[in-house]
Amino acid sequence: xxxxxxxxxxxxxxxxxxxxxxxxxxxxxxxxxxxxxxxxxxxxxxxxxxxxxxxxxxxxxxxxxxxxxxxxxxxxxxxxxxxxxxxxxxxxxxxxxxxxxxxxxxxxxxxxxxxxxxxxxxxxxxxxxxxxxxxxxxxxxxxxxxxxxxxxxxxxxxxxxxxxxxxxxxxxxxxxxxxxxxxxxxxxxxxxxxxxxxxxxxxxxxxxxxxxxxxxxxxxxxxxxxxxxxxxxxxxxxxxxxxxxxxxxxxxxxxxxxxxxxxxxxxxxxxxxxxxxxxxxxxxxxxxxxxxxxxxxxxxxxxxxxxxxxxxxxxxxxxxxxxxxxxxxxxxxxxxxxxxxxxxxxxxxxxxxxxxxxxxxxxxxxxxxxxxxxxxxxxxxxxxxxxxxxxxxxxxxxxxxxxxxxxxxxxxxxxxxxxxxxxxxxxxxxxxxxxxxxxxxxxxxxxxxxxxxxxxxxxxxxxxxxxxxxxxxxxxxxxxxxxxxxxxxxxxxxxxxxxxxxxxxxxxxxxxxxxxxxxxxxxxxxxxxxxxxxxxxxxxxxxxxxxxxxxxxxxxxxxxxxxxxxxxxxxxxxxxxxxxxxxxxxxxxxxxxxxxxxxxxxxxxxxxxxxxxxxxxxxxxxxxxxxxxxxxxxxxxxxxxxxxxxxxxxxxxxxxxxxxxxxxxxxxxxxxxxxxxxxxxxxxxxxxxxxxxxxxxxxxxxxxxxxxxxxxxxxxxxxxxx
DNA sequence: ATGAGAAACATTTTT
DNA sequence: TGTTTCTCAT
Numbered sequence: 001x002x003x004x005x006x007x008x009x010x011x012x013x014x015x016x017x018x019x020x021x022x023x024x025x026x027x028x029x030x031x032x033x034x035x036x037x038x039x040x041x042x043x044x045x046x047x048x049x050x051x052x053x054x055x056x057x058x059x060x061x062x063x064x065x066x067x068x069x070x071x072x073x074x075x076x077x078x079x080x081x082x083x084x085x086x087x088x089x090x091x092x093x094x095x096x097x098x099x100x101x102x103x104x105x106x107x108x109x110x111x112x113x114x115x116x117x118x119x120x121x122x123x124x125x126x127x128x129x130x131x132x133x134x135x136x137x138x139x140x141x142x143x144x145x146x147x148x149x150x151x152x153x154x155x156x157x158x159x160x161x162x163x164x165x166x167x168x169x170x171x172x173x174x175x176x177x178x179x180x181x182x183x184x185x186x187x188x189x190x191x192x193x194x195x196x197x198x199x200x201x202x203x204x205x206x207x208x209x210x211x212x213x214x215x216x217x218x219x220x221x222x223x224x225x226x227x228x229x230x231x232x233x234x235x236x237x238x239x240x241x242x243x244x245x246x247x248x249x250x251x252x253x254x255x256x257x258x259x260x261x262x263x264x265x266x267x268x269x270x271x272x273x274x275x276x277x278x279x280x281x282x283x284x285x286x287x288x289x290x291x292x293x294x295x296x297x298x299x300x301x302x303x304x305x306x307x308x309x310x311x312x313x314x315x316x317x318x319x320x321x322x323x324x325x326x327x328x329x330x331x332x333x334x335x336x337x338x339x340x341x342x343x344x345x346x347x348x349x350x351x352x353x354x355x356x357x358x359x360x361x362x363x364x365x366x367x368x369x370x371x372x373x374x375x376x377x378x379x380x381x382x383x384x385x386x387x388x389x390x391x392x393x394x395x396x397x398x399x400x401x402x403x404x405x406x407x408x409x410x411x412x413x414x415x416x417x418x419x420x421x422x423x424x425x426x427x428x429x430x431x432x433x434x435x436x437x438x439x440x441x442x443x444x445x446x447x448x449x450x451x452x453x454x455x456x457x458x459x460x461x462x463x464x465x466x467x468x469x470x471x472x473x474x475x476x477x478x479x480x481x482x483x484x485x486x487x488x489x490x491x492x493x494x495x496x497x498x499x500x501x502x503x504x505x506x507x508x509x510x511x512x513x514x515x516x517x518x519x520x521x522x523x524x525x526x527x528x529x530x531x532x533x534x535x536x537x538x539x540x541x542x543x544x545x546x547x548x549x550x551x552x553x554x555x556x557x558x559x560x561x562x563x564x565x566x567x568x569x570x571x572x573x574x575x576x577x578x579x580x581x582x583x584x585x586x587x588x589x590x591x592x593x594x595x596x597x598x599x600x601x602x603x604x605x606x607x608x609x610x611x612x613x614x615x616x617x618x619x620x621x622x623x624x625x626x627x628x629x630x631x632x633x634x635x636x637x638x639x640x641x642x643x644x645x646x647x648x649x650x651x652x653x654x655x656x657x658x659x660x661x662x663x664x665x666x667x668x669x670x671x672x673x674x675x676x677x678x679x680x681x682x683x684x685x686x687x688x689x690x691x692x693x694x695x696x697x698x699x700x701x702x703x704x705x706x707x708x709x710x711x712x713x714x715x716x717x718x719x720x721x722x
Numbered sequence: 723a724t725g726a727g728a729a730a731c732a733t734t735t736t737t
Numbered sequence: 738t739g740t741t742t743c744t745c746a747t
Contacts, residue, residue: 065736094737118737193737228736261735360733362739382735423723540737563734585733600734623732624738 009044009051009080013037020248020281021045024053024220027241027275028248029268033312034297034606035288035569038250042222043076045248046088049220050081057087059219061240064092065228067541069567073224089218093233094540097196102536104203104210113532115190115400115407116539120388122146122192124409125184129177140173148174149181153194154230154262156201158182187440189406197232204239215243226251226271230262238274247275253308254301257563257600259593269308286312286606288569290319292642293612297605299639304595312606321644322605323613324635328649330366330577333617336648337574338370340613341557344572351377352555353571357562357604359583363576364559371557375717381560387538391497391508392515396538398487401468402475403531405442412441418496421460426453430461467491480534481519488512503689507704562604573608575601579616579629601634671713672720674699679721682711687721 010018017037020030021044032038046062049055064070070091078085089096102112117125126142126149152162159179166172185191191199204211221241223229226249229237241247249271256265272278286294294312301307327333341354356367364380371378386392394417397410405411416422426448433451434444444451445465448458467490474486488494494512497505522537523529558570562583565573577583584597605612616631674680674690680701681687688703699711701718711718 067736069736092737116737119735196737225736258735260733261737362732365739419723561734563736566736582733587733596734621738 009047013040013044014285016281016283016285017041017044020283021048023248023279023281024049024246026245027271027278029226029271029275029278029280030248030250031280031282031308031310032250032252033282033284033286033310034252034255034603035286035314036283036312037285037287038224038283039073039076041283042224042250043073043080045222046077046085046090047080050084055220057084058089059217060222061089061096061218061220062091062222062224063096064090064224066567067092067095069224070095092540093236094193094196097200097236098536098540100200100214101191101196101203104200104207107203107207107210108199109186110191110199111189111404113189113404115188115404115410116196116536117185117190117192117409118388118539119193120393121190121409124412125181126177129180129184132180133173133176135173135177140170140177145174145177149178150194151262152178153192153198154232156198156232156235158198158202184408187406188408189404190409194232197230197236201232201236201239204236211239211242215240219244220246220248222248222250224250225255227253227256227265227268228258228263229267230264231267234264234267234274245275252310254304254310254599255566255603257566257596257603259596265306269306282310284310284312286314287316288609289314289606290316290610292319292321293605293608293610295642296322296612296638297602300605300634300637301598301602303637304598306595318642320611321642322638323611324631324638324643324645325613325615326631326645326647327615327617329617329619330363330621331370332648333576333615334367334370337367337576337613337615338374338376340574341371341376341572342374344611345376349571350555351557354574355558355560355565355568355570355572355607356574356576357560357565357607358576359562359585359600360577361561363582367559367576373712373716376557377555378557378559381558381564386511386514387541389508389511391493391511394493395484395488395512395515396535398471398491398493399480399484399531399535401442402472402483402487403535405468405472406440408441411445414491415461415464418492420464420492422457422464426457426461429453475531479519479523480529480531481516481523483531484516484519488516503702503704562600565607566603569607569609571609572611573604573613575604575612575614577616577620578614578632578635579620580632581627581629582620582622583632583634598634601632672718674713674718674720680718681721682716682718 010021013021017040020028020041030038030041032041042062046060049060050057062073064073074085074090077088077090098116101114105112105114123142123146126146127137130137130140130142130145159175159182162178163175166175185195204214218240221237223237228251237247249268251268253265253268256263256268259265272280291314294314298312325336327336337356344354345351358364361382368378368380394414397413400407400410401414412427415427430444430451430453431441433447434441437444445461448461453461471483471486471490475483478486494509497509518538519534522534526533583601584594588594588597614635616629616635618628620627620629674693676690676693678690679687680690682701682703686704688701690699691702692700699713701711
């Protein structure tokens with residue numbers, strides 16, 4: 001690629017961006033306002049280091065928070081620089097820690113093929129601990145305990161230190177669980193997400209040779225979304241740049257919205273203090289939004305006290321005013337938004353350029369109903385995740401046990417799945433037997449009689465153990481995909497699903513096939529594919545980014561929470577439910593985290609490129625209660641100019657004026673004649689089965705994804721399939 | 723071991 | 738108001 005000469009790649013940067021690219025030595029803080037081109041800065045800076053500063057690819061570590069962001073950055077850098085880019089460490093905090101830990105785990109007594117426990121695995125372990133300690137799970141809610149442990153880990157407080165700080169009986173229980181939890185993970189040769197950071201820090205702090213090696217190997221470190229780092233991540237970075245001090249942090253304190261997950265906004269606010277001689281470069285030119293939108297967003301965020309002054313501007317002109325619309329209730333709000341979307345599409349916008357954002361997931365429902373009826377294609381971000389589906393977790397658990405038989409959580413998960421007569425009682429006995437002997441659960445499975453299992457259970461267990469051992473033998477010379485196929489076959493898992501003969505089961509089998517596809521892809525794309533490698537990769541890639549991307553070919557309106565909208569942009573954005581109690585959420589008002597809510601509002605507003613509409617309803621049905629809500633204080637904080645306020649009232653019994661009803665009800669004359677049990681396909685919802693028919697032409701259809709929906713035969717784009 | 727029915731519950735969630 | 742989780746009965 002020829003884009004590697006400075007005069008080429010510097011020309012498409014503004015002065016501040018250029019300065020950020022050229023400042024390579026010493027600590028650098030780039031305050032990157034929304035839409036200010038920070039990804040461009042990041043990628044160009046990598047290019048500059050390689051092309052003009054003689055830096056080798058493997059000396060650069062570029063950290064992001066999401067796999068998606070890492071993937072995008074990698075792609076851009078590769079596009080710019082060619083294959084050399086592949087040697088650059090562009091990855092998430094967790095993948096980087098995973099890579100480091102794989103090399104260093106043995107110093108801490110873990111083996112390098114450690115298993116990574118996700119949220120639900122972690123919760124299982126907490127529950128097991130509470131049970132073992134005989135604490136009442138009503139008083140000590142597992143989720144609460146877990147979040148205490150997680151917080152402690154983010155603060156780098158280990159079990160011993162936690163125990164030393166105990167101030168109440170509750171704390172004492174947390175401390176006991178924490179310590180037992182860590183021991184359980186250790187004997188399972190497993191770590192949780194938080195451990196990945198905490199243990200990496202631990203190994204670097206306790207072993208100077210390790211610290212020196214890694215600090216030497218990364219001469220240049222860059223971190224994106226620095227405002228979202230937690231304390232552990234901060235300490236990790238400090239250790240990694242100990243020698244060079246070449247740390248570039250890119251972030252925007254106004255977009256810190258993950259405080260509730262341990263992100264510490266002070267990291268970015270105090271960066272200059274933490275890293276003396278820091279150079280600070282603000283990027284204030286916005287390339288995304290019109291000035292009406294920016295002005296409005298700036299005005300709202302200026303109400304935060306704990307903040308560094310910043311003023312975004314753009315040369316994209318004034319644009320349309322921001323629309324603020326009041327409706328009667330959530331239904332009219334949804335109808336209004338849907339009709340506006342329909343109008344935008346009619347004017348030539350693509351559905352993919354439109355987003356609806358809201359504070360809580362539950363708010364999508366009402367809107368979905370209207371969108372379906374109006375036949376507007378949409379996707380909801382944040383539904384059930386691929387890797388969290390039961391069948392996928394089961395299949396992965398099999399692989400985990402094959403790779404790391406000590407992994408007790410996975411073993412317990414699959415022992416009786418599919419059902420093979422190894423019940424909870426038997427597993428409990430085995431567990432007790434293993435504990436008594438100080439061995440692992442897997443080893444105990446070799447001695448069912450000694451563990452006191454009934455004859456039938458013992459036989460079942462032997463069968464299970466045989467299958468697993470055969471598979472383990474296969475594991476040594478099969479590819480990951482082959483092994484997975486062997487697992488699905490030999491375990492009887494797929495067979496059990498197939499014999500269910502339901503749509504759900506068929507969907508599960510399809511999901512499993514998709515997982516085999518993922519494994520195949522891994523086998524092909526990786527230089528040295530190994531089972532451990534595959535497992536570590538997918539443990540950290542546990543979201544639906546990949547699927548999300550291939551699915552939105554046709555262009556669909558995107559529905560998502562404000563949190564999920566971070567980092568994205570759309571031509572038109574509808575922010576719904578902008579009401580006191582909803583947004584800001586009543587919990588946030590109680591918890592005094594209003595400033596974070598306001599930042600969330602800022603994030604949402606700055607997603608819009610050309611058109612921003614904020615709606616609020618006077619009445620809203622929430623949890624079966626009708627509440628009267630005031631408009632959000634954030635609406636009061638909007639400027640006078642560049643904002644157009646509108647109040648929608650019914651003009652007739654049927655709707656909100658012409659534009660609201662236009663597309664709504666056009667009955668079809670060719671409605672299919674359906675009966676219960678018929679297979680049907682819906683134009684936007686996929687196929688499913690009719691499970692009920694009511695008077696008035698209302699059918700209930702259960703779709704393949706498990707959702708059930710009531711549809712009006714006369715209007716729904718439904719057809720019968722064979 | 724499975725399912726029906728009651729009770730409890732209901733921000734946000736990059737890894 | 739929907740959903741999930743728990744309990745109890747089968």
